[in-house]
Amino acid sequence: MSDVGALGDPALEDALTGLARRRTVLVASDLDGALAEFTRDPADTVPAPGAMLALRGLARLPGTSVAVVSGRDAATLAELTGVRPGDPVALVGSHGAESSVAGVTAQRLDDGQRALLDELTTTVAELIERHRGARLERKRAAVAVHTRGLSDDAEQAALEEAVGLGEGRDDVRVLRGKSVVELSVSHADKGSALLALARVVGAESVFYSGDDVTDEDAFRVLPAADGHVTVKVGDGGTAAEHRVPSVGALVVVVRRLLALRSDLAPGAR
Incomplete structure (x- = not known):
């Protein structure tokens, strides 16, 4: 696993470059601790400056789907991220039990x-x-x-x-x-949700970032050998291939992916 402070890691740069060249990709991330700093009151969470702007920029590129994946319920996730109906960024809430993407079935409680x-x-x-x-x-x-x-x-x-x-x-x-x-009371997990979402949008490769234990479900099913890119935010053991030290560093990575994808994606120019 490689470590990067801001974006000084050749291995991560190579991984992002390879992903940017793919015909179809899914770019997804956890919210709390990844795209947003932790707050004492979870209701006060705000995405880091530039985070949603970079994600929306990616979502407007050819062959690029984007999602925020969280343990938050979908309604709260929409409120915190500012994602509204018609937004190019998809939402996957409740660890995969809810999705704004047609064809990715939400699990209904009995x-x-x-x-x-x-x-x-x-x-x-x-x-x-x-x-x-x-x-x-x-x-x-x-x-x-x-x-x-x-x-x-x-x-x-x-x-x-x-x-x-x-x-x-x-x-x-x-x-x-x-x-x-x-x-x-649901057994949904982020890994299964991401694989289902990737199938629906037809993504060849997936970028996923997260900071917490529940993100490991996603890291484990997205091996680098299959062309996926996984990034752990912060300390702790992980199955992710790469690591960044902070939310701010992850935003730098997402912006870098936007720049690379804008130049290298098939049909981008």
Whole structure:
């Protein structure tokens, strides 16, 4: 795996150049921690300057599809990114359970799953009362406990209790991230969603970037040997082929891909 600060990595430059020459590509990224800095309150998230502009620029190029892929529900994701109907950037929410792209089927919850989600939400609300400063986020198919801003001990206690609510249950998927635990009644994952989206848009190769544990599902199914480019943002073990140190560095990478694709994409000139 190669590491890059801003864009000084020949291996990543070569990978982006190869991707830019492909006939059809899908460029996708996680939002929080990748295209946007973390905030104490998840509702305050704002994409980094230039991030959405670069993605929209890519989406307007021939043979180039673009998506923001997130654990956020689709409605919240649209609000945070400013993506509206008719926007060239697609949205994939709830770890792949929701998609704005026709032909990529969203997973519908049955009555049992909806009842289970209500039950989990009530239980998590009680947990939040016991751990002051922790925050609850209700999603379409999950409920999350956010602990950013808590002391280390308080954060660990809240997250461990949240994990315990779903651990050992076949009907609940526990997703651990940075200062968050999500209890999902859906078994959708970002890797499966990206492969489905790539098939629908006819992409030969995929670029994907992300910072968290759930992004590893995508990294694992997008090997460099098949022409894909994967970028991990920040520290930690990863299956991604490349790494950048920060959100700002990822924006530089996306802008570089836009420049390369504008020059090298078949039919771009």
